[in-house]
């Protein structure tokens with residue numbers, strides 16, 4: 001059922017069953033949110049989205065309140081703005097003042113809210129929180145001091161990933177979001193998929209930054225630095241650098257990486273072709289032997305960890321083939337090293353990947369042979385963008401180049 005309501009003295013259309021926030025957004029009226037996530041059940045936890053409704057004494061959270069026919073709503077009245085400002089000031093009163101050094105500086109929802117609401121001074125006294133970072137995971141860093149208790153990671157991990165690594169711990173002023181018993185992430189059931197990072201509004205959860213290791217290797221004349229590029233990285237990078245659709249970003253990226261100092265630039269897609277051949281071979285054998293079927297195959301390390309954590313009974317159904325990242329890494333350290341007459345330990349191999357779980361995969365014991373890792377460091381697309389900016393390069397201004405042989409070609413079968 002469609003009906004009219006009044007918002008900021010204008011009539012707009014509303015649909016029965018929608019929340020106030022959905023109605024406002026459909027009409028192009030913007031209200032800030034923090035704990036709200038589209039397609040998830042609203043919790044009304046942060047109350048940043050409050051609006052004033054004529055005839056009601058209290059302010060109501062628009063994300064969780066259904067719209068009704070009689071409503072006359074004010075989204076930016078002085079009372080509403082004052083309430084939102086007070087909430088953000090309270091959050092800032094226990095938030096570290098290290099924005100300049102924070103990995104999310106310039107990409108932080110709390111910073112944006114403070115900016116939007118014109119907060120230019122600390123009116124509430126600082127409540128210092130001494131909670132240490134947890135850098136124990138190979139992929140995800142947890143910094144509880146920066147958590148605003150919005151619960152987005154808790155809900156995403158539980159409702160979308162289905163594993164509930166995070167939950168609220170403690171009560172009142174001592175409430176935290178963390179793994180069970182506030183354990184370190186490396187001993188929790190985290191599968192390192194990094195989806196909590198995607199939904200975290202601040203720097204409370206962020207990917208492990210490995211840029212400095214790569215820089216050291218690039219500056220070390222004893223090292224032969226090699227990089228492999230996952231095909232999916234180019235697409236996200238094009239978005240990050242506003243490259244127009246249709247431009248051949250792969251070639252621009254290859255040229256940029258050479259300018260940064262990598263001696264060889266390879267394609268992970270070559271490893272994907274190897275993977276497909278091996279998967280088909282293994283499947284054929286299982287079908288012929290009528291054993292261990294159905295066979296599950298995935299090059300996603302988070303999926304493999306999920307199976308290890310939750311489906312021991314199905315582990316023998318997993319394809320034993322390595323992922324394209326690890327196949328390419330292994331070929332670089334062994335086949336390519338032999339071909340070039342370079343010692344494997346001299347090669348520093350970097351993988352550019354779209355996912356934090358790939359960092360975890362590269363550090364698994366199975367992917368190290370006689371103390372030499374197939375892949376030394378994995379950088380996510382975000383880190384790659386930072387690396388390119390660090391070297392002052394404009395990806396749009398370089399002339400495209402081809403990747404290096406022997407891992408330059410691909411069939412796209414992968």
Ligand code: FES
Nearest residue numbers: 044046047049063
């Ligand atoms: S966004 Fe509505 S209560 Fe948090």
